[in-house]
Amino acid sequence: SSLFHAVEMAPRDPILGLTEQYVADTNPKKVNLGVGVYYDDNGKLPLLECVQKAEEKMMAAHAARGYLPIDGIAAYDAAVKSLVFGADSEPVKSGRVATVQALGGTGGLRVGADFLRKLNPSAKVLISDPSWENHRALFTQAGFTVETYPYYDAAKKGINFDGMLTALNTAPAGTVIVLHACCHNPTGYDLTAAQWDQVVAAVKARKLVAFLDMAYQGFGQGIAEDGLAVQKFVASGEDFFVSTSFSKSLSLYGERVGALSVLCADKDEAARVLSQLKIVIRTNYSNPPTHGGQIAATILNTPELRALWERELAGMRTRIKEMRTALVEKLKAKGVQRDFSFITQQVGMFSYSGLTKDQMVRLRNEFGVYGIESGRICVAALNTKNIDYVTESIAKVVA
Ligand code: PLP
Numbered sequence: 001s002s003l004f005h006a007v008e009m010a011p012r013d014p015i016l017g018l019t020e021q022y023v024a025d026t027n028p029k030k031v032n033l034g035v036g037v038y039y040d041d042n043g044k045l046p047l048l049e050c051v052q053k054a055e056e057k058m059m060a061a062h063a064a065r066g067y068l069p070i071d072g073i074a075a076y077d078a079a080v081k082s083l084v085f086g087a088d089s090e091p092v093k094s095g096r097v098a099t100v101q102a103l104g105g106t107g108g109l110r111v112g113a114d115f116l117r118k119l120n121p122s123a124k125v126l127i128s129d130p131s132w133e134n135h136r137a138l139f140t141q142a143g144f145t146v147e148t149y150p151y152y153d154a155a156k157k158g159i160n161f162d163g164m165l166t167a168l169n170t171a172p173a174g175t176v177i178v179l180h181a182c183c184h185n186p187t188g189y190d191l192t193a194a195q196w197d198q199v200v201a202a203v204k205a206r207k208l209v210a211f212l213d214m215a216y217q218g219f220g221q222g223i224a225e226d227g228l229a230v231q232k233f234v235a236s237g238e239d240f241f242v243s244t245s246f247s248k249s250l251s252l253y254g255e256r257v258g259a260l261s262v263l264c265a266d267k268d269e270a271a272r273v274l275s276q277l278k279i280v281i282r283t284n285y286s287n288p289p290t291h292g293g294q295i296a297a298t299i300l301n302t303p304e305l306r307a308l309w310e311r312e313l314a315g316m317r318t319r320i321k322e323m324r325t326a327l328v329e330k331l332k333a334k335g336v337q338r339d340f341s342f343i344t345q346q347v348g349m350f351s352y353s354g355l356t357k358d359q360m361v362r363l364r365n366e367f368g369v370y371g372i373e374s375g376r377i378c379v380a381a382l383n384t385k386n387i388d389y390v391t392e393s394i395a396k397v398v399a
Helices: 014-024 049-061 074-085 090-094 104-119 133-141 161-169 193-205 225-236 267-284 291-301 303-333 357-367 387-398
Strands: 097-103 124-129 145-150 176-180 209-214 240-245 257-263 350-352 376-378
Touching: 049 291, 049 303, 074 090, 074 097, 074 225, 074 240, 074 257, 074 291, 097 104, 097 267, 104 133, 104 209, 104 240, 104 257, 104 267, 124 133, 124 161, 133 145, 133 176, 145 161, 161 193, 193 209, 193 225, 209 225, 257 267, 257 291, 291 303, 303 387, 357 387
Parallel strands: 124 145, 124 176, 176 209, 209 240
Antiparallel strands: 097 257, 240 257, 350 376
């Protein structure tokens, strides 16, 4: 019989399945709030002007496409370090950050996971409950046992911070704690500065390993503001991991532009860590692709393009905030009694709307408004043209 006769069909990706259903839906008013991408007010995926300008520069240079170094474009890695830690920061100046270009934020997480697994094969990984659904699968595939720490408190529409802290304070030394640096996916609830202090203190006291996933830098409060958690971990003197992504912040989803940075004790240690990260990369895909990394490096290292990017990023961030406010106000205006103002306290692309699974199913089946059954909606897919229909539909299902 065939080599593959016993191969089972893997479950479908739940979010992609939802998108297929959305595409097949004939309702002309349908709205897809299940996605994890930013759309502009016309419901289109933006091609940022800073990206277009960088590509024009790149086209004019007619560069050949040699292999990149295993760790990627040096100017890209340097720009990532500056963005994540600060250009004049001590970790960057002292050379104790090992940074590699990676295939999106996912690639950064996976390179880090593979390295960590070699470093400490018996460590457990804790992810937030709930978390981005790929966290569990990714760390499991890398060989880890993955468990969760409490995060969302459905009753209080916020963070179960005591539960989170208790989990950290009882985790064995060496446990890898995956933390959303900003714009928590899926809930939209971020820790306060004071809560970060307590998390950092717990990680330090318990000798845990922090792995910050920063997929949305600039989408929450601002580029620097969203780096707060990174700054707090730097100040603690601990070593830690940060994966970054330009998928959202440069709207470069398909180019797979991300990175992994590992903060080490000193320059010598960073060189040794870098050499190990390179082995992980070399044996997986040898070296990263040129185009996306070159776009990001060109933008970040050209002052006018960098300034343009910051304006465009601020535009995306502001539009999301406006949609949050509009969502809450329009629900109120449509006579909805329940207080939805918590939506304006959330940040980033997503909102845990507090709607039940049944309500989400009704929204989809009766109104063609597609969100995740957990109640997660993508606020970045709302716009001035679809928000009235979406709020009318929500008003009907919560009535
Ligand atoms: N981490 C989180 C929390 C995310 O939400 C995402 C994307 O949705 C990623 C990582 C992956 O980003 P990328 O598309 O750059 O791999």
